[in-house]
Amino acid sequence: MSTVAPVSRPTEPHQPPPGPAVGLIRNWKTPVALGVFSILAFVLLVVFGREGVSTMRLSTASDVIQLPDVHLPTRETGIVITILLFAITAVSFWLVVQRRKTPIWLISIFAVLALVGFLVWAAADATIPVPGLLFGSLSLAVPLIFGALGGVISERVGVVNVAIEGQLLAGAFTSxxxxxxxxxxxxxxxxAMVAGMLVSFVLAAFSIKYFVDQVIVGVVLNVLVTGLTGFLFSQLLAPNAATLNAPPRxxxxxIPILSEIPILGPVLFRQTLIVYLMYIAIAAVYIGIFHTRWGLRLRAVGEHPQAADTVGINVNSTRFWNVSLAGAIAGLGGAYFTLGSVGAFGxxxxxxxxxxxxxxxxxxxWDPIRATLAALLFxxxxxxxxxLSIIGSPVxxxxxxxxxYLVTIFAVAGLVGQSRGPAASGKPYIKS
Known part of the structure; x- marks a missing residue:
């Protein structure tokens, strides 16, 4: 009588005991960075603290709701803010020890406190008009935001857009x-949109169809547009400034009701049409890239063009038309110089x-919202x-x-998080 040998069962892998997630590692970049800034704040606000009273003006003369000025003792405010900064840094270190990430809202509070501390220190015995400071910041950031949105679209689809400068300048001249x-x-x-698109046509044609290095094409376009607009300005616009370089702004x-909101109302809702178009463009680009079929195709082409081609997406056509769209958006930023800000081409x-x-x-x-915030920082x-130069600050x-620019260097170096562009950005696609 034959016997059947028992079937051996594979040994089950050892299961780790329940506890903290094994995949989480301690990343000390954020607490170390906060610690460095806290030490700098201590040196500036405490060691080299200034005496006096700093005044923050929160309302303009035309505001319906008038907020009182805020008067802060310079040295005492600096000491309090420094203590709070060190407390946030300690919390960040504790979170890392617990293998947890420092939440972005805590980093944002740290940044706001550091900024307030610096402003209070710089404005000792002086007054800073907060609405005017924010309004001027937004005005200077408008062309940067349009250019950044165009850059995000272009690079998300796989084309490095170094020609943003040329697109802005062409839009300013043409408008x-x-x-x-x-x-x-x-x-x-x-x-201006057409001019920015034409500059993008050249970038797209040489980089996508003829496989010319995208960075080189962008640099050449910047030089070309700068030289061409400079020549036309000297020969055409300057001699006929009254008829050819006096655009209506x-x-x-x-905006009713919204423009009367204290502080933010005069800054955001007493603007020109171009700024309101910028608000729409930010929302449209963000929703389009991350929540539409168009955005899915765009990101697929920028990350893995071969896979996109396999499912039937025309890679080169998608790149060409999206780079053109990016140029049109950047052209709007150029128009702001002449139709919303300066009033004439220079x-x-x-x-x-x-x-x-x-x-x-x-x-x-390469995110529309984050790029907008970065442009606002600039x-x-x-x-x-x-x-600060008007109030006579020592800074x-x-x-x-x-x-x-220093903050940007830190960001690119990865000190405030990983910075990786689309995988296929800058790489021409040759269909096999």
Whole structure:
């Protein structure tokens, strides 16, 4: 009688005991960064603290609701804020020890406290008009935001857009010329979009169809547009400034009720049409990229073009038309210089705004909302140095202009989080 050998069962893998998630590792970057800034705050606000009273003006003369000025003792406020900064840093260290991430809202509170402490220190025995500071910051950030939105779309679809500077400059020149001839700022706005799109056409054609290095094409386009607009300004606009370089500007539109909100109302809702279009563009780009079929195709082409091609997406066509759309959006930012801010075209008037917008794209990790916030940071720093110079602050204006670039370097280096662009950005797609 035969016997059947028992079937051996595979040994089950050892199950780890329940407890904290094994995959979570301690990341000390955030608490270390907060600690460094806390020490800097201690040195500035306590060691080199200033005597006096700092005044924050919260309302403008035209506000229906008038808020009283806030008077803060400079040294005492600096000490309190420094203590709070060290407390937040200690909480961040404790969270990391517990293998937990520092929440973004806690980092935001830290940033706001540090900013308030710096403003109070800089405005000893002086007054800072808070609505004016924020209004000027938004005005300087508008072209940067349009450029950053265009950069996000272009790079999300797989094309590095170094030509944002040229798109802004082309939009500024064309809008001034067309609006001056027709007397219609809306036509100037449309012409700026067309001009930005034409610059993108060249970028798309050379980088997508002829596989030319995208960075080189972008740099060449910037030089080309700068030289062309400078030549036309000298030969055409300057001699005929009254007829060709005097565009009508958009009037400010007050939104009922919203414009009367204290502090934020005058800043956000007493603006021109271009700024309101910017609000719409931010929401549309964010929703479009992350919540629509168009955005899914765009991101697929930018991350894995071969896989996108396999499911029937025309990679090169998708890249071409989205890069063109990005140029049109950047052209709107150029129109703001001439139709909403300065009022006339000037030679090289964008002054490197396109490169700052590109930095905002990287700082914002290729996300429309984060890129917008990064652009606002640049605008705030630029306007803050103007305000501090007016009130006679001891802070060198060059330092304030340098600060956002230092923050961007930290971001790109990964000190405030991983910064990785779309996988296929900058790589031409050759169909096999």
């Amino acid at each position: 001034a010329l067309v609006a001056s001839i027709t007397g219609q700022p809306l036509l100037g706005l449309l012409a 958009f009037e400010r539109i007050d 030679k090289e008037m964008t002054a490197g705004a396109g490169f700052i917008a590109l930095a905002a794209v990287i700082f914002g990790r 605008g705030f720093a630029s306007n803050l140095q103007n305000v 060198p204006s060059e330092f304030m202009l340098m600060l956002p």
